[in-house]
């Protein structure tokens with residue numbers, strides 16, 4: 001016959017098998033981090049928000065990480081800050097990812113429609129591109145200026161910064177999934193559009209945002225610290241790594257390195273630990 | 286009247302980039318029911334899949350109408366649409382995307398049983414197993430994901446998904462084109478036998494004349510969105526009227542050795 005001969009079984013889709021089990025070294029740093037966030041504030045030797053000794057004491061006996069220029073214990077503050085920084089990062093990641101998936105799904109499914117719904121979806125799509133083009137730190141600054149610096153307002157601001165990318169990732173995947181033959185097959189099998197979206201489009205198009213979630217978490221942590229460093233994040237004496245680095249920076253210039261270094265190391269280790277979780281879950285290293 | 290799909294002067298226009306309009310299907314009349322096996326043949330891009338999508342209510346005409354037992358598919362209520370799907374089923378081209386990669390084949394086959402036949406899971410599974418056995422498929426394979434079976438097996442699952450509701454009309458769009466030749470023959474025979482044994486109608490759409498001519502009783506030839514020739518298979522093959530059909534038939538003679 002003049003028909004196509006053997007066409008090899010093409011399955012270009014990446015096969016992402018999620019390896020089971022949590023007994024993995026890559027999760028250990030993250031587990032320690034969570035423990036510190038939960039228990040840190042009760043474990044620390046000194047109050048993290050009070051002046052407890054003379055200022056600028058170097059690391060040693062009573063104060064393992066020394067004291068800062070105000071006389072607060074750097075070790076206690078570094079540990080206690082874990083909860084604030086992690087909490088903001090976590091809530092931001094959950095919000096930005098779930099809202100991003102929702103928006104990406106709605107936009108992707110409606111973008112090519114005629115009528116007002118399609119126009120609206122295309123408008124949102126452009127808006128996402130636009131917000132994406134503005135540096136997150138600027139959006140953060142503006143929003144914080146509006147809502148004031150508190151954990152809820154920081155979370156909202158960072159969610160607004162980080163949501164567009166999540167939504168765009170999902171939208172692009174929805175556009176691909178929308179053309180898949182199994183959707184028409186499901187329609188012919190009697191599925192309504194709502195069932196179709198919930199059971200087939202959502203599960204098949206949300207993975208880019210989930211894979212990206214650990215990066216979002218990292219960005220949220222870094223942005224929180226960045227805003228704190230710029231003096232518009234959580235205000236001292238609330239323990240927060242960014243503002244601690246800012247307090248310690250002048251001292252570091254004249255040799256009192258400890259009060260800026262330890263929170264900076266904590267920040268770096270946190271981002272590293274979280275990226276370990278991402279690699280563990282999605283095995284893309 | 287029962288299980289009749291009627292295309293009346295159907296036109297489907299797509300708007301390309303820059304707003305240029307392009308009629309994928311133009312002025313097509315068709316009558317499909319359970320009494321015949323209809324072949325639709327034409328080169329790639331001639332509008333066959335667009336016809337199929339409109340035949341199944343997955344897309345709607347820009348002008349003209351597609352009616353099922355006198356009711357336009359475009360304005361059918363949800364229950365009427367389910368009744369229609371109970372009667373008219375699709376076997377799509379085997380691509381690895383004809384089944385959701387995250388779900389098992391059995392999940393996919395339960396769908397029409399639940400949605401269209403309102404069977405519970407036990408009854409659905411019994412119906413599925415019966416259908417799979419009739420297609421010489423091991424029911425144990427249904428526990429797998431689509432990429433865990435071969436292309437030929439997946440295509441039989443696709444046929445099983447259509448046959449499990451015992452439709453009166455089966456629509457196949459390039460149902461065997463992606464399969465290798467030895468598998469094609471057996472799939473064609475399965476379809477033909479099923480239609481003969483169950484008095485079901487068939488719409489067999491393909492860019493390849495040999496398979497289409499083998500399985501069909503009536504042939505429609507499409508070219509650039511229009512029907513250029515139609516009639517019983519023998520007449521279209523041996524008393525060709527349109528020059529485009531002639532080129533198809535000539536190619537067919539070369540490959541099949543049909544006497545001129």
Ligand SMILES: Nc1ncnc2c1ncn2[C@@H]1O[C@H](COP(=O)(O)OP(=O)(O)O)[C@@H](O)[C@H]1O
Nearest residue numbers: 299300309327328329330331332333334335336
């Ligand atoms: N959704 C669509 N949007 C734009 N153009 C389309 C769409 N579907 C089909 N077409 C165009 O319509 C024509 C016929 O396509 P199709 O019906 O798939 O042909 P066939 O199945 O015969 O190969 C092609 O030119 C194709 O590009």
Ligand SMILES: [Mg+2]
Nearest residue numbers: 333334458459
């Ligand atoms: Mg086609």
